Amino acid sequence: MIREARLLGFLILLVAVFIGAHAVGARLGPVTTSHSQVSYPGQGGGMGGMNMGGGGSTGTTGTDHGTAPAVILRGGSP
Secondary structure, eight states: OHHHHHHHHHHHHHHHHHHHHHHHHHHHOOOOSSOOOOOOTTOOTTOOSOOOSOOOOBOTTOOBSSSOOOOOOTTSOO
16 A cells, blocks of 8 residues: 555655646747857857857868768778
């Protein structure tokens, strides 16, 4: 009898956690995997955050970040 009561209590707690998470998620809005616009205090001059996305643009070194480098096998040919 005690085992069933503990299971029922756990299930009620689990349902309460999911209802609470659903309510918080509805209030915060949708979650996406796109780049978020985050600003940090003390960051001036319109610098913005670090861009970790692969836009394919050239950087300061002049290398193209749009393509992956070739792998050189042990035989010496790519």
